[in-house]
Amino acid sequence: MRVVAPRLAACALLALLCALQALAMLRSPPAWVPARIDIALAPGAAIVLGRAELAAPGIGARHLRLRRDEHGRWWVAGTGGEGALQVERGTEHGRRQLPSASLVLGPGMRFQLGALHYTVESIAGGALRFNDGTHAWRYDGATLWRDGEARAACPGAAPGARLLGAWNRWLPVLAVARPLVFGGSLSCATRIGNPHAAPGSAVLQPIDGAFVLAAPGGARGGSRPPLLVEDGALPFALALAEQPLEGVRSIVVGRTRMQVSLQEGRHEGLLQLVPSGRVAVSAVPRADLPGEVRWQWDRRDFLSWPAAALPWALAALLAGASIFVLAGHTACRRDRAGALRLGAGAALAVAGLGQLLAQRAGAAPGLAWSLLPCWAALWYALGWRLPQGQGGPLLGSAVLLLAAGLLLQLELGLGAPDTAWLRHVRKTAAATTFGLGLAGLVAMWPRRALPRQATVESLLLLLAAAAMAGLLLQVGWGNEAGVFDVQPVELAKLALAVLAAHCMALGLGGAGKPDHNPGGALLRGLRLSAPALLFVLLLGVALVQVDDYSPLILLLVWAAAMLLTWSFAAQRPAAAAGVALLACACLAALALLRGAGPDAAAQWSFYGERFGVWLDPAAHPHTGAQLLLGAGAIAGGGWFGADGAFGLASLGQGALEALAIPAVQDDFAPSFLLLRHGLLAALALWALQALFLCALLRAALCAWRHAAGARDFRQAWLGRFRCFLLCGGGAFVFGHFLLSWGTNLAFFPIMGQPMSFLSAGGSHLLFFIFPLLAFAVAGAPSTEENPSCRSTSNTKP
Numbered sequence: 001m002r003v004v005a006p007r008l009a010a011c012a013l014l015a016l017l018c019a020l021q022a023l024a025m026l027r028s029p030p031a032w033v034p035a036r037i038d039i040a041l042a043p044g045a046a047i048v049l050g051r052a053e054l055a056a057p058g059i060g061a062r063h064l065r066l067r068r069d070e071h072g073r074w075w076v077a078g079t080g081g082e083g084a085l086q087v088e089r090g091t092e093h094g095r096r097q098l099p100s101a102s103l104v105l106g107p108g109m110r111f112q113l114g115a116l117h118y119t120v121e122s123i124a125g126g127a128l129r130f131n132d133g134t135h136a137w138r139y140d141g142a143t144l145w146r147d148g149e150a151r152a153a154c155p156g157a158a159p160g161a162r163l164l165g166a167w168n169r170w171l172p173v174l175a176v177a178r179p180l181v182f183g184g185s186l187s188c189a190t191r192i193g194n195p196h197a198a199p200g201s202a203v204l205q206p207i208d209g210a211f212v213l214a215a216p217g218g219a220r221g222g223s224r225p226p227l228l229v230e231d232g233a234l235p236f237a238l239a240l241a242e243q244p245l246e247g248v249r250s251i252v253v254g255r256t257r258m259q260v261s262l263q264e265g266r267h268e269g270l271l272q273l274v275p276s277g278r279v280a281v282s283a284v285p286r287a288d289l290p291g292e293v294r295w296q297w298d299r300r301d302f303l304s305w306p307a308a309a310l311p312w313a314l315a316a317l318l319a320g321a322s323i324f325v326l327a328g329h330t331a332c333r334r335d336r337a338g339a340l341r342l343g344a345g346a347a348l349a350v351a352g353l354g355q356l357l358a359q360r361a362g363a364a365p366g367l368a369w370s371l372l373p374c375w376a377a378l379w380y381a382l383g384w385r386l387p388q389g390q391g392g393p394l395l396g397s398a399v400l401l402l403a404a405g406l407l408l409q410l411e412l413g414l415g416a417p418d419t420a421w422l423r424h425v426r427k428t429a430a431a432t433t434f435g436l437g438l439a440g441l442v443a444m445w446p447r448r449a450l451p452r453q454a455t456v457e458s459l460l461l462l463l464a465a466a467a468m469a470g471l472l473l474q475v476g477w478g479n480e481a482g483v484f485d486v487q488p489v490e491l492a493k494l495a496l497a498v499l500a501a502h503c504m505a506l507g508l509g510g511a512g513k514p515d516h517n518p519g520g521a522l523l524r525g526l527r528l529s530a531p532a533l534l535f536v537l538l539l540g541v542a543l544v545q546v547d548d549y550s551p552l553i554l555l556l557v558w559a560a561a562m563l564l565t566w567s568f569a570a571q572r573p574a575a576a577a578g579v580a581l582l583a584c585a586c587l588a589a590l591a592l593l594r595g596a597g598p599d600a601a602a603q604w605s606f607y608g609e610r611f612g613v614w615l616d617p618a619a620h621p622h623t624g625a626q627l628l629l630g631a632g633a634i635a636g637g638g639w640f641g642a643d644g645a646f647g648l649a650s651l652g653q654g655a656l657e658a659l660a661i662p663a664v665q666d667d668f669a670p671s672f673l674l675l676r677h678g679l680l681a682a683l684a685l686w687a688l689q690a691l692f693l694c695a696l697l698r699a700a701l702c703a704w705r706h707a708a709g710a711r712d713f714r715q716a717w718l719g720r721f722r723c724f725l726l727c728g729g730g731a732f733v734f735g736h737f738l739l740s741w742g743t744n745l746a747f748f749p750i751m752g753q754p755m756s757f758l759s760a761g762g763s764h765l766l767f768f769i770f771p772l773l774a775f776a777v778a779g780a781p782s783t784e785e786n787p788s789c790r791s792t793s794n795t796k797p
Contacts, residue, residue, distance in 0.1 A: 010396035014382060017403035018375050020651065021410055025302055025367065027652035028414045032285045035298035037258070037273040041068040045292075048079065053293050054273070055280040056256035057418050063253055064100075067242065068269055074245035074262060076100060086252035087243050098207070100251075101239045102214035103229055105204075110230040111213060111238070113182055114196025128204075128211045137192065141206035142168040142175035144190045154188035165189055179205035202227045202238075215239045245271070254278065255420060257362075276362060278420035300419075304366040341380075345440035348377045352434025355426070364426055367413075371406075374429035377436040378403055384443050384777065394695035397688055398773055401757035402432055404685060408673055409760050411647075412665055415655025424665045424760035431762045435770030443777040453714075460502055467495035487763035489551060493558075493732050494768050496536065498775075500562060501724035505717050508569055550751035554735040561731030565724060569704065611749055629661045630668050630744055633675040641678035650676065665760045667752050670744040685758075689737055693730055699776055700726035722775070729772040736764075 034055045041047065046067040051059050064085050067075045078085040078100050085100040105111075105128065109120045121129045127140040138145040143165070145151070150169055153162045168175040178190045184199035194201070203214045215227040215238040228235040250259045255278040263270040285297035351373045358364055382399050406428055413422035470488025536555070560579050567575035617624030636642050636657070643649040658664055658672040674682050700723045707719025733756050740755035742748035754761040756769060 006392055006396065010382060010392070010400065013400050014378060014403055017400065017407055018378070020648075021371060021375075021403075021407050024407070024410055024414055024652035025371075029283060029653070031281045031283070031300040032297050033279050033281055033300060033419060034275060034287075034295040036296040037275065038294045038296070039066060039271040039273070040292050040294070041066065041074075041269055041271070043068055043070050043072050043269075047290065047292050049293070051280075052287070053289060054253060054256065054258070055275055055287075055295075056253050057278060057280050058254040059256075064251075065242075066271065072269055074269065074271060075242040076245055076248075076251065077240055077242040079240075087248055088250045088252065089247050098212060099214045099216055100243050101216075101227075101241055102212050102243075103238060103241060104210045105213050111202075112228040112230070112235065113194055113202055114225045116194055116196065123211065126206075132192075139180050139190070139204065139211075140172065140175070141177045141211075142190075143172070143178075144180060144192070146187060151188050151190070154186060154191065157189065161189070177206060179203050197225055201225070213238070278418050280418050281416075302366045302368040305369065306363055306365065341384075341444050342441060344380055345437045345444065347437070348373060348380060348433050349437030349441065352377070352430050352432070352437055355430035356434060359423065359426055359430060364423075367422060367426065370426045370429040371410075373433045374406065377433045380440060381436045384440060393691060394699055394776055395773070397692035397695055398757070398769075400688055401685075401692060402436075404688070405669075405758040406432065408669060408676075408758060409665065411651070411676060412655060412658070412672065414652050416659055417654075417656065421659075421665070427762045428760055428765070431765045435766055439770050439774040439777070442774040453717075457502070460499055463495045464499055467492040487761075487767070490761075490763045490767035493554070494729075494771055497558070497725055497728035497732065501721050501728055504562070504566060504569075504724045505720035508566075508720055550739055550753045553739060553751065554732060554753070557735035557738065558728060558731045561734070562724070562728055565700075565727040569720075569723075613750065626662045626668065627746060627750060630671040631746060633658055633661060633671045634744070637675040637678050639679045641681070642675055646681055647677040663752070666754050667740070667750075667759070668744055669755055669759045670740060673758070674744075693734055693737075696726050696730035696733075696776065700724075700730070725775055726772075729768075729775070732768070733772070 037054065039047070039049075046065060048062050048065050050061040050063045051057060052061065054063070056063075060079070062079050065077045065079055067077075069075065076085070076087065087098055087100050089098075105120050105123070107120055107122055111118050116132050118130050118132050121131060121136075123129075127138055129136070129138050131137060135146050136148075138148075143150055153165050157165075164176055164178070168178070180203070181191045181200055182202035182204070183194050183197040184191060185193050185195060187193040191199070200216060203216055205212060205214075213227075213229070226237040226239060229238050229241075245260060245262060248260045250257050251273075252258070256275055257277045259274040259276070261272040261274070263272060281300070285299075287295060289295065355364075355370060355373070364370070378399050381395060384395060406425065409425040409428050413425045416422075467488065470483070470486070471492055474483045474488050536559075560582060564576055564579045567573065567579065613624045613627065617627040638644075641647045641650075642657075655672070655676070658675055661668050661671055664672050670682070673685065703719045703722035703726065705719075707716045707723065710716040710719060736753055736756045739748065739751050739753040740759070743751050743753070754764055756764065
């Protein structure tokens, strides 16, 4: 009964969370979206459209201008206001997306930015030559020359940008294209200074063999001069330039994409726009529209299945069925139940991957088709049969945390006034299906003999190389949001934990053996610790490039936890005392920082502005809004939620007050939890998070006991490796919990880190959480192999 009770409790809680998700969908109010926007214009007529007519939140009230000339041709142009209008055309090389305010340059053309005039001299040999009356410029799409001399990197440029510039100069045949930017006070790299214009006032880049000049975002206020172009006629503002709609596949306004279709009539032409992406949601199928605009309404359907999603579904079904049959015939001939579990895991992994690819291609099915495989994956993970007796608390708490995060993202998506918020719950559901399916395959695959040490180290080096390559890509071409819609930092944290655990496991393999050569012992220690130290150095350099110090805090928490683990394993109490003193020093420093004045904090060189906002958010109405809105949401939730019923009364309803908090789906997800479900629900989540961390530590302790009692050196290394890896992974998860709760509750300055399991972090789930769960259950010793790990609850009454 002691074994059955926790599992029954986990099953009951998971059933409750799944039922709440289903109830949220059923209780969501009717939502209508424009399936198609028809615009009818007579020849010679024009119309200006904005957010109300295009159902596109985030753009201006007068964003674009449509015109039909006397010959019946359609033209589109931006209005010169804030925000760019993108035009996507189909070419022989694929799709090409350009701002509407763009023009292909040719010899003899002139353009003006502020008081400076630029004249195009020639275009030959893949390079454009022009002058501004003072200097002669040459640009080949990757490198900029002034008066025959290549421009050096800009001051303060990232190492990746410097390396890319050197690569383009030394190997022009393999050069990586970089746009030429006009504005600012410096001429460096691929930037031409212009004292009369802000940086980014004009952009020049090669596209399909032509050099295209663009005015990004139009005119952004009176302080920025317009970009004027002369082409044998009177100069005109490029921001107001018209583009023909013939050959246009779609236009992008803000975060809303409109597929374009032209239908010619006898008297009036009809332009059909099909919106996707971020589309406004209406409670009733009515809108106040001009006479030339007509909407065809479509009610939001959670069971909808677009035709574009059918190929992905068929591919997933075929791949999953093939793997299912293969596993049933080859993997476990004697264990049909095990074969079924392996096949189910493979089918879930393929289904989750298909959903991720379909969402990436813009062919996501209805929300119910995303949640159903995710629910199956959660129940599948809860039913894993592990070789050890203490895997229940670890998997049970992880599955419940995943279900709670999915419920929170679902509530945000259903309560939003546009369709873009539902992509977070779809991405989380697809990542959960894919990750748990793969982790199940790792957990249930038949155990074989351990590979050779050289093979293990080769795999670890490949993992480290992939992580470092991703970090270099982010430093050179990415930003704080990652690169190519992926966060390489999450894979780097996993690789760091794995590599450090391997080095520590090898280093403690000879613990307790006398060494009469101190110099040899020192060299051996340096050899074992050098890979981990080198990777920490590279990771730190990459993370410093990000305008946020939270990754450094995570590294500090991880390093302290690993030092504490090593001190207990090597029986070095002095090191443990040092970690305790370091923790006390951090608490004291936090108290001192809290007592500092905002004016003093503003003078600090290390993110002084962030500390100033933290100490006095009311004095910073723009940057302090996130902290103030989060605090207001927490205060409004109270003990029982804003509705007084733990959020049950408002399940599936609007959440406009929470959507005003920046990054509420990610960094500030706990604020929404406290607002909607109250402090008591947050306390239950804290208990669940503490249970997960304790289960990780218990599994690590079991692995260490297995290593101590193993007779084979490979089994001993595996036990130590799992112990240090689980401790390191648990330290990173604890760091995420600490930073996220501290940021939302204003214990710390605002630091952009998602909360594990709760936030909409696809990269964090795929590249860190699910691999950690797979490592936690893979290769775990059975109770027969290590009786000291046998849970007391397994004993007969």
